[in-house]
Amino acid sequence: MKGVVFTFMADHFTEQFGVPFWNEVLDTAGEDGVYTSGAYYPDEEVFTLLHAVSSIKKVCPAALLKDLGDYLFPQFIKLYPHFIQGQNDFLDFLEGVETVIHSEVRKLHPAVQLPRITYDRIAKNELHMHYHSERRLCSLAEGLIDSAARAFSNSYQLSHKECMHKGDDQCTFRITTSE
Amino acid sequence: MSDVIHIPRALEREKQARLHAEKLLEDKSRELYERNRKLRKYNQALKRK
Numbered sequence: 001m002k003g004v005v006f007t008f009m010a011d012h013f014t015e016q017f018g019v020p021f022w023n024e025v026l027d028t029a030g031e032d033g034v035y036t037s038g039a040y041y042p043d044e045e046v047f048t049l050l051h052a053v054s055s056i057k058k059v060c061p062a063a064l065l066k067d068l069g070d071y072l073f074p075q076f077i078k079l080y081p082h083f084i085q086g087q088n089d090f091l092d093f094l095e096g097v098e099t100v101i102h103s104e105v106r107k108l109h110p111a112v113q114l115p116r117i118t119y120d121r122i123a124k125n126e127l128h129m130h131y132h133s134e135r136r137l138c139s140l141a142e143g144l145i146d147s148a149a150r151a152f153s154n155s156y157q158l159s160h161k162e163c164m165h166k167g168d169d170q171c172t173f174r175i176t177t178s179e
Numbered sequence: 180m181s182d183v184i185h186i187p188r189a190l191e192r193e194k195q196a197r198l199h200a201e202k203l204l205e206d207k208s209r210e211l212y213e214r215n216r217k218l219r220k221y222n223q224a225l226k227r228k
Contacts, residue, residue, distance in 0.1 A: 007201075037201040038208075108208050 001043050001135075002112055005072075006035035009046070012071040013053060021056070028052040040111060043135055062139040062165075069143020077151060090152040090177055091127045094145065095119050115141065125178070128161075131171040136164045138171040145173060 115133035162168035
């Protein structure tokens with residue numbers, strides 16, 4: 001997994017719960033916590049850290065991931081403002097995540113592993129996003145979508161129709177905006 | 180021991196330095212990608228001649 005997820009995860013939990021907390025998480029997880037955005041780290045490490053936070057704070061990993069996704073979106077936009085500039089329609093933006101954003105990331109970082117996202121644009125104000133990833137980090141995606149909607153100051157409804165955690169082959173998010 | 184009060188500022192400095200280095204790496208990766216792309220294009224053009 002790309003280091004940027006780890007550096008922001010550390011920032012997020014440190015800002016939220018303080019430096020001693022993050023130290024405790026690293027001790028519990030048995031990780032050194034030395035991360036830099038350009039590097040790659042084992043996927044398991046994300047889950048080890050997440051479970052450590054979860055067991056200390058008694059919050060389920062899915063809720064923690066959603067919060068993390070919420071935190072990540074504005075950070076990504078600070079780093080890459082051009083992805084959002086000139087975009088007016090929230091659903092158009094979401095539809096471009098795979099073709100515009102993910103393809104740019106793959107271009108610059110050929111070793112990166114990203115979720116595959118496919119779409120059904122049901123209507124101008126309704127989009128179904130299908131999330132496919134062996135990491136099954138759909139809650140992170142949900143937080144990102146939620147946070148993106150706020151950036152577009154769009155009133156919208158999101159439902160997580162199918163979920164890999166409930167035995168489905170993929171996760172499906174149904175997003176509708178009020179026109 | 181009064182040094183302790185200076186640590187947050189030093190920490191912030193180190194963090195900013197890391198972020199700067201990360202940005203530098205990313206900019207250089209982009210440059211490298213663009214140069215590679217151009218070289219591949221020239222190479223193909225040469226092969227066609």
